Amino acid sequence: MAARILHRLRHALAGEGGREEPAGGGGEAEDCPESSELEDDTEGLSTRLSGTLSFTSHEDEEEEEEGDGASEELEEPPQAPGTAAGTEDGGRCWGEWVSAAERPGSSLLTRQLQELWRRSRGSVAPQRLLFEVTSASVVSERSSKYVLYTIYLIRSGQFDKAPATIARRYSDFEQLNRRLRCRFSCDMAGVAFPRKRLRRNFTAETIAKRSRAFEQFLSHLHSIDEIRRSPEFLEFFFLPDLQAAQRLTCTGMYREALATWANAYRLQDRLGVCSSGRFLLTLAGLAVCHQELDQLSEAHGYCEQALQLLEAQGSHPLLGPFLQAHVHLAWKVGKDKRRSEARLQDLREAGLPLQQQPSLKECLIKEPLE
Structure with a gap:
C-alpha cells in the first residue's frame, strides 16, 4: 500500500511541474517494498469480532452474510472529499495536496498532524x-x-x-x-x-x-x-479446569495438570478475578507442578505472586504453606528468603503450629472443588 501511495505522489508531482523522467535516465527509481510499513488494524479486528454474532431470521441472514463479506475486504487509501482516482475535475489530486503542504505556512499544519499522530499512538484504547x-x-x-x-x-x-x-x-x-x-x-x-x-x-x-x-x-x-461478578457466571468458565487439574495432580500427571492449571490462570485473568481464593489455589497448582517437574524458578515465581496477594491478610489457610514453599524454593534457586522467614517467625510467635500444617501440595489435593 505504501509503495502505491508513493508511486502516485511521484507521478502527481511530476505532472504538476510538467516534467517527465527520461526512460533511460541516469537516476534509478527508489524501490519501497510494501512490507516497509505495517498498518495497525487492531480497531478493525475488534469491530469484526464484536459483530460476528446475531440471532436473526432467515431474511436477515442474507443481509448479514453480505455485511460480513464486505467487512473483510481490503480498504483503499483514504481520499480527500470530492476526490476520485483517475478524475480530472472531481477535486484536488495527490500532487495538489502535496504541493499545498509545501507552501509557506504549511509547516505549522505538518507539525500539528505529527503531534496528533503521536497523541493517538500513545493513547490507550478501552x-x-x-x-x-x-x-x-x-x-x-x-x-x-x-x-x-x-x-x-x-x-x-x-x-x-x-x-x-x-x-x-x-x-x-x-x-x-x-x-x-x-x-x-x-x-x-x-x-x-x-x-x-x-x-x-x-x-x-x-x-x-x-x-x-x-x-x-x-x-x-x-x-x-x-x-x-457472580460465582455462577465465573465458575462456568474456570471451575471445570480447576477440577480436572486437581485430578491430574493427584494422580501424578504433572505435565498434563500444568497445562490445565495454566489455562485456568488465563481464564481468571481475563475475567478479572485474580484476588480470589480460587486464584490462590491456581497459583498453588502451578507452583506444585513446576516444582515436581524440576522447574524451580517458575515455581518460586508463582509462590512470590501468591505471597503478594496475601500481603494484606493476617491469616489465611494457604499463607503458611506458601511461605514454607517459598523459603525452600528460594534456598534452591539462590533467591532472598529473609522476608518469608520473618513472616514465618511472626506466625510462630502468634501461636500458629506450623509443624502441624499441611504442605502446599497436600492443601492442593485436599481442597474441595464443587
Whole structure:
C-alpha cells in the first residue's frame, strides 16, 4: 500500500511541474517494498469480532452474510472529499495536496498532524472482553451424541499468544442459563438463549446459528455487573479446569495438570478475578507442578505472586504453606528468603503450629472443588 501511495505522489508531482523522467535516465527509481510499513488494524479486528454474532431470521441472514463479506475486504487509501482516482475535475489530486503542504505556512499544519499522530499512538484504547466460538465438533459417545463448542476469551485491542479457552456443550450453557435466571430473574429478562430443537441439531446451519447465539449470550451476561461478578457466571468458565487439574495432580500427571492449571490462570485473568481464593489455589497448582517437574524458578515465581496477594491478610489457610514453599524454593534457586522467614517467625510467635500444617501440595489435593 505504501509503495502505491508513493508511486502516485511521484507521478502527481511530476505532472504538476510538467516534467517527465527520461526512460533511460541516469537516476534509478527508489524501490519501497510494501512490507516497509505495517498498518495497525487492531480497531478493525475488534469491530469484526464484536459483530460476528446475531440471532436473526432467515431474511436477515442474507443481509448479514453480505455485511460480513464486505467487512473483510481490503480498504483503499483514504481520499480527500470530492476526490476520485483517475478524475480530472472531481477535486484536488495527490500532487495538489502535496504541493499545498509545501507552501509557506504549511509547516505549522505538518507539525500539528505529527503531534496528533503521536497523541493517538500513545493513547490507550478501552478494552473489553470478547467471546468467540472458534470451532465446533460433533462428539459421539456410547449412549450420547452432542456438539462441543470451543470458545476463546479475547481482550479487544491486543494479541494473545496463549489465549484462554473453554470447551462447552449445549447442556452446559443451558444449566448456566437456568441457574442465572433463578437468581437474577430481572436482569435475565432481556437475555436471549437459543431454544432446544427436536431435530436437525447436528446440521451445519444449526451449529453456526448456535455458535453465534452463544457468543452473544456470553457477551450480554458479561455486560451486566451483578452477573459478571457472580460465582455462577465465573465458575462456568474456570471451575471445570480447576477440577480436572486437581485430578491430574493427584494422580501424578504433572505435565498434563500444568497445562490445565495454566489455562485456568488465563481464564481468571481475563475475567478479572485474580484476588480470589480460587486464584490462590491456581497459583498453588502451578507452583506444585513446576516444582515436581524440576522447574524451580517458575515455581518460586508463582509462590512470590501468591505471597503478594496475601500481603494484606493476617491469616489465611494457604499463607503458611506458601511461605514454607517459598523459603525452600528460594534456598534452591539462590533467591532472598529473609522476608518469608520473618513472616514465618511472626506466625510462630502468634501461636500458629506450623509443624502441624499441611504442605502446599497436600492443601492442593485436599481442597474441595464443587
